[in-house]
Amino acid sequence: MLDATIRQAEIAAEQEHVDRVYTRLAELRAEAETMRAKGYELAHGAGQEATFEQAAMLFDRDAMVRYANRLLQALDAEHEGLVFGRLDTTDGQALRIGRMGVRDAEHHNLVTDWRAPAAAAFYQATPQEPMDVLRRRVIHCSGETVTNVDDEPLMPEALPEGMPIIGEGALMAALGRARGEAMHNIVATIQREQDEAIRAPAGGVTEITGGPGTGKTAVALHRVAYLLYRERRRLGTGVLVVGPSPVFTSYISRVLPSMGETSAELRSLGELLDGAPATRVDPPAVNAVKGSTRMVRVLRRLVRQTPPDTPTEMRIVYGGEVIRLDARELDRVRRRVHRAGQPNQHRVDAAEALLEALARKAEEYADETFRPDRAEMVHELGERMEFHRFLVRWWPVLSPTWVLSWLRDRDRLARAAKGVLDREEIDLLAGSVAEADGWSTADVALLDELRVLLGPPPKRRRRTGSPHSDDRPSDGRPRRPEHYDEYSHIVVDEVQDVSPMQWRMLGRRGRYASWTLVGDPVQTSWPTPEEAAGARDEALGSARTRRRYRLRTNYRNSAEIFGVAAAALGDLAGDDDLPKAVRSTGVAPVVSVVAADALADATRATAAELLSTVDGTVAVIPAMDRVDEVREWVSGLADDRLRVVGSLDSKGLEYDGVVLVEPTDLLNESPTGRRALYVALTRATQRLTVLATDDTWLPGRARARP
Numbered sequence: 001m002l003d004a005t006i007r008q009a010e011i012a013a014e015q016e017h018v019d020r021v022y023t024r025l026a027e028l029r030a031e032a033e034t035m036r037a038k039g040y041e042l043a044h045g046a047g048q049e050a051t052f053e054q055a056a057m058l059f060d061r062d063a064m065v066r067y068a069n070r071l072l073q074a075l076d077a078e079h080e081g082l083v084f085g086r087l088d089t090t091d092g093q094a095l096r097i098g099r100m101g102v103r104d105a106e107h108h109n110l111v112t113d114w115r116a117p118a119a120a121a122f123y124q125a126t127p128q129e130p131m132d133v134l135r136r137r138v139i140h141c142s143g144e145t146v147t148n149v150d151d152e153p154l155m156p157e158a159l160p161e162g163m164p165i166i167g168e169g170a171l172m173a174a175l176g177r178a179r180g181e182a183m184h185n186i187v188a189t190i191q192r193e194q195d196e197a198i199r200a201p202a203g204g205v206t207e208i209t210g211g212p213g214t215g216k217t218a219v220a221l222h223r224v225a226y227l228l229y230r231e232r233r234r235l236g237t238g239v240l241v242v243g244p245s246p247v248f249t250s251y252i253s254r255v256l257p258s259m260g261e262t263s264a265e266l267r268s269l270g271e272l273l274d275g276a277p278a279t280r281v282d283p284p285a286v287n288a289v290k291g292s293t294r295m296v297r298v299l300r301r302l303v304r305q306t307p308p309d310t311p312t313e314m315r316i317v318y319g320g321e322v323i324r325l326d327a328r329e330l331d332r333v334r335r336r337v338h339r340a341g342q343p344n345q346h347r348v349d350a351a352e353a354l355l356e357a358l359a360r361k362a363e364e365y366a367d368e369t370f371r372p373d374r375a376e377m378v379h380e381l382g383e384r385m386e387f388h389r390f391l392v393r394w395w396p397v398l399s400p401t402w403v404l405s406w407l408r409d410r411d412r413l414a415r416a417a418k419g420v421l422d423r424e425e426i427d428l429l430a431g432s433v434a435e436a437d438g439w440s441t442a443d444v445a446l447l448d449e450l451r452v453l454l455g456p457p458p459k460r461r462r463r464t465g466s467p468h469s470d471d472r473p474s475d476g477r478p479r480r481p482e483h484y485d486e487y488s489h490i491v492v493d494e495v496q497d498v499s500p501m502q503w504r505m506l507g508r509r510g511r512y513a514s515w516t517l518v519g520d521p522v523q524t525s526w527p528t529p530e531e532a533a534g535a536r537d538e539a540l541g542s543a544r545t546r547r548r549y550r551l552r553t554n555y556r557n558s559a560e561i562f563g564v565a566a567a568a569l570g571d572l573a574g575d576d577d578l579p580k581a582v583r584s585t586g587v588a589p590v591v592s593v594v595a596a597d598a599l600a601d602a603t604r605a606t607a608a609e610l611l612s613t614v615d616g617t618v619a620v621i622p623a624m625d626r627v628d629e630v631r632e633w634v635s636g637l638a639d640d641r642l643r644v645v646g647s648l649d650s651k652g653l654e655y656d657g658v659v660l661v662e663p664t665d666l667l668n669e670s671p672t673g674r675r676a677l678y679v680a681l682t683r684a685t686q687r688l689t690v691l692a693t694d695d696t697w698l699p700g701r702a703r704a705r706p
């Protein structure tokens with residue numbers, strides 16, 4: 001038989017199986033709909049004023065609705081990958097692997113979930129260790145149609161007669177595909193070293209390191225899906241995935257849902273505090289000050305300062321006498337109350353201390369005609385409206401955002417930062433808060449620190465949830481645990497850039513959690529890694545099991561592109577720190593030197609050329625402070641595949657084509673500029689063009705830089 005005919009026959013055989021799976025899925029869907037409807041019916045029966053006896057019924061109803069909803073979500077998730085693999089084993093079995101398990105009405109396995117132990121051989125078997133697998137097949141589908149198959153013989157000498165081997169290179173085909181708006185799941189082509197990290201036990205701390213494009217982010221997300229599948233009961237809705245920026249979380253947001261997993265919560269570092277999302281990023285120098293643990297001391301002192309516009313004198317009439325506390329006396333009382341801790345939690349102490357001070361003052365005034373009884377006086381003044389009006393102004397409820405905004409006042413900041421920050425740092429910080437519109441990512445960690453220093457505001461009454469709620473709030477996002485410290489597992493991506501203050505914020509969310517940490521020290525943009533390491537160890541707690549995985553293959557960049565990036569890194573990393581790029585395109589990156597006044601035109605022309613060359617996305621990457629200018633340059637190119645991304649914002653992302661504008665700007669924009677340049681150069685999958693006004697950034701010609 002001709003090769004093509006054999007392939008068509010194999011595709012048809014797989015199609016037959018896939019058809020059975022979809023038929024079964026339609027049945028399951030109908031069953032889930034019925035179950036959900038029944039659950040709601042039960043809800044109506046129970047009504048609002050459920051009695052104790054009805055509690056069990058309500059519980060059943062909630063469980064039923066939740067289960068049906070989860071099933072429907074999984075069934076409705078992307079169809080791609082419903083069946084993507086097949087294992088033919090030495091015992092004559094053929095096991096289909098997919099993104100969720102499906103059984104027929106008689107409970108026979110139609111598809112095995114990729115996370116099930118039985119599917120592990122799909123990722124772990126090698127010709128050296130075949131694990132009884134004769135043939136591993138990747139099945140490519142478009143919607144419900146099988147389009148191709150790719151086989152790999154693992155025991156070639158033992159292949160039975162009539163078991164054909166079709167095509168080769170499912171991985172290479174996947175890597176060569178154009179990139180779109182969002183990251184895809186890689187369930188069909190997970191590699192063995194990645195699989196080991198994905199299936200590592202949930203407990204303790206799992207660290208995954210590796211160079212650019214080694215699949216760290218993909219592995220972390222597949223690990224979440226795996227852990228939720230294996231330990232859903234224990235991990236529940238408490239899995240948090242933290243990425244560096246909202247652009248990044250949006251880029252990875254489809255991976256878990258595409259595997260039918262919707263209960264993990266995705267947040268960027270600037271979105272970890274409810275009610276104060278970051279809307280911008282600070283320049284590196286400001287970021288370095290705000291991220292340092294020295295800020296803890298500054299904030300502690302700030303919290304104890306007298307809030308702006310508080311009264312500096314108290315006067316109250318008692319027994320015909322005016323009793324007065326002046327600014328110094330009031331300050332003394334304030335300092336004493338602050339010793340007790342969180343000011344919002346010590347409002348009663350503040351009231352008592354004030355009344356005490358007033359009583360003491362009254363005793364000073366005592367004479368023949370005025371001799372107040374201390375207990376009576378404290379009691380009477382404590383009931384007076386004017387006393388409470390004063391208290392509200394003198395000891396106001398402090399919100400983190402209000403206290404942080406005090407840093408605008410340079411003198412106030414200088415008092416709080418005396419001996420901790422130098423003059424230049426104080427100027428930077430005060431200037432940044434004064435000029436800013438909205439909060440920055442670094443501010444959010446400061447606000448979270450203040451949240452703890454200030455204590456919760458007095459309680460308001462909470463509204464109860466809807467009786468029909470499943471495990472997602474109405475905006476469709478997963479519900480976060482009621483308290484921040486209730487997360488059960490936290491995944492942090494790009495850990496090398498997490499500042500010490502951000503580690504403190506994360507630590508508060510992971511007090512009882514296990515962790516997966518993903519990053520690459522070579523890509524760090526944080527200037528003092530030792531300080532960050534200390535804060536990180538504190539956040540993770542000391543008595544934890546730690547296991548480490550290292551990924552060594554770069555799946556993103558062509559070997560040609562990674563060659564330029566690695567060279568640009570100079571001697572900042574040894575060969576052992578760098579991954580190996582496995583795919584060669586035969587196309588060398590273009591490095592052009594252009595005159596400064598020709599840079600705009602060259603950028604526009606190159607972007608246009610890349611858009612016409614590649615099928616997927618194209619990014620123009622300049623230094624952070626030139627993003628607006630460069631956006632103007634390319635504004636005429638109407639193509640929604642094109643974006644302009646600042647150097648530091650490009651972290652974790654990828655594009656088919658990249659135009660890197662003026663590398664020297666990237667080198668100069670921060671103390672870790674050379675690493676930022678390496679990050680930007682490793683974003684492209686197919687094409688890279690570097691436009692520079694000189695060649696001093698090139699290895700060998702560059703001046704020594706950190």
Ligand SMILES: Nc1ncnc2c1ncn2[C@@H]1O[C@H](COP(=O)(O)OP(=O)(O)OP(=O)(O)O)[C@@H](O)[C@H]1O
Pocket residue numbers: 171174175183184185186189190191194210211212213214215216217218219520555556651652653654682
């Ligand atoms: N086994 C695989 N099969 C198919 N594609 C893969 C595989 N592993 C990684 N990739 C692809 O390689 C690209 C890089 O993966 P990913 O973004 O997870 O790398 P990373 O290590 O997090 O990179 P960076 O450090 O630059 O952020 C992605 O497009 C991903 O889908």
